[in-house]
Amino acid sequence: MSAEEGxxxxxxxxxxxxxxxxxxxxxxxxxxxxxxxYPxxxxxxxxxxxxxxxRLVAFWFALSALAGLAFVVSLIWWPWQYKEPNDERGAFLYSLYTPLLGITLGLAILGLAIxxxxxxxxxxxxxxAVQERGDGGSKEIDKATILAHLADAGNRSTIARRSLIKRTAGAGAGALGLAAAALPVASFIKDPWKNSDNKDSLWHTGWQPAHPGEKxxxxxxxGKPEEIVLVKAEDLDAGAMxxxxxxxxxxxxxEHALSQAFKRSDNPVMxxxxxxxxxxxxxKREGQEDFNFGDLYAYTKICSHVGCPTSLYEQRTNRILCPCHQSQFDALHYGKPIFGPATRPLAQLPITVDDQGYLYARGDFIEPVGPAFWERKS
Known part of the structure; x- marks a missing residue:
């Protein structure tokens, strides 16, 4: 047998x-x-x-395990619902929610990796080792011998007798796996919009009456939250916004409610x-033929693309413009998008006047304002 044949x-x-x-x-x-x-x-x-x-290796695995469990606890049980600044303790705990998730998950991954x-x-x-380069796929004999090499490396690394490292590594990997599994599960446990009838859900805004008959x-x-100035139809000139x-x-x-009305993101209306x-x-849009009052029309100021403020109105063309991504909506065509990435019309608020001529909303928007979300059908 020649040397070339091996x-x-x-x-x-x-x-x-x-x-x-x-x-x-x-x-x-x-x-x-x-x-x-082969030392x-x-x-x-x-x-x-x-x-x-x-002990150093076990420390990092143990840290990964503890951080992974802390992530799961923070994700599910830490106070996650928004608290207003006047609730100092609640607002402080709420402000820590996202940082805690980032820190604990980061530590879990970092500890396992280190x-x-x-x-x-x-x-x-x-x-x-020195090896000659060869071509071709692996044969059965190659598979058997490589497994022997891997097993030998594991044996020489003395992993079999290092129960502390094995236990902490298993705990770290298990906790990280639990954290990964908890992410989709948490969305079923914590549903901020399960009560969709209240004004704090994605389906409604601050324009929703608190009780039947409320105007x-x-x-x-x-610029002064305590100053209340209502709007009459004659207050706006033709072509004004x-x-x-x-x-x-x-x-x-x-005073708090008056101030919050200006701060809530889905309240502004054009x-x-x-x-x-x-x-x-x-x-006019089907089903919204009576939403206007005369030549007065009210549209949400929240863009249906990603929620930027559609704060520009072009009188000459009757276009409503969003400065973020240049979406344009036709005010003469029920706020229909005519340019840019937005695909849905701006939600229209139904309005009328009371006995004294003050404008009020006949009800909340009949569709969610702003961009799409999971439960939205359109």
Whole structure:
């Protein structure tokens, strides 16, 4: 047999009878591998340095396990619902929710990664070998010998007798796996919109009446939360636009409620008075034919793309523009998008006037305002 042909491979029967050491040597010969150096990581067993290395690896695995469990606890049980700044303790705990999730999950991943790296560095043999490059797929004999190599590396790393590392590594990997499983499960446990009838859900806004018959008026923002200025139809010139907010008589002497009405993100509404010639060309949306009052139309200021404020109104073209991503909506065509990434019309608020001529909302929007979310059908 020539040197180029290499050693003769054993038969299947001979291969089955070989132990790991024999397979290890055979694999080297068949692959043209020459092991130059194969030092033991810890030639002297049980030294203080070895025990320190083992405890260090176990520490990182244990840290990963604790952080993974802390992530699950924070995700499910930490106060996660928004609290207003006047509730100091509640607002403080709520402000920690997202940082806690990031820190605990990061530590779980980091601890497991550092533990694996340290174990590889401290205990897995760092052999020096020379191998000839070869082409082609793996044969059965190659698979058997490589498994022998892996098993030998594991045996030389002394993982079998390091129960502390095995337990902490298992705990770290298990906790991280539990954290990964908890993410989709938590969405079923914690549903902030399960009570979809209240004004704090995605389906409703601050314009929703608190009880049947309550009138929610259109109010100007003068820059003074305590100052209440309601809007009449004649207050706007033809072609004008004004941003208005909800007001209830029950909130007249409630400074906090008056201030919050300006701060709630889905409250701003664009009140537009069309010019007579433009009002005659309006195309109304089916089911919303009576949402306007004369030539006055009220659209949400929350863009249906990603929720930016559609704060620009172009009188000459009757276009409502969103400055974030340049979506444009036609005020003469029920707020229909005509340019840009938005695909849904702006929600229209039904309005009318009371006996004194003040404008108020006849009810909340009949569809969610702003961008899409999971439960939304359109």
């Amino acid at each position: 050693p003769k491979p054993p038969t299947e029967a001979e291969l089955a009878e070989m132990d790991r050491d024999q397979l290890l040597k055979l694999g080297g010969k068949l692959d043209g591998v020459e092991i130059v150096d 033991e990581p810890w030639p002297v067993k049980g030294t203080r340095a070895e025990r320190r290395a083992e 533990g694996v790296l340290l174990y590889t560095k401290k205990f897995v043999p760092a052999e020096t 929610v008026y259109l109010r100007r923002n003068t 004004e941003t208005v907010f909800p007001f209830r008589e029950s909130e007249r002497h409630d 009140l537009i008075r069309l010019r007579p010639t433009d009002a005659a060309r309006v195309v």
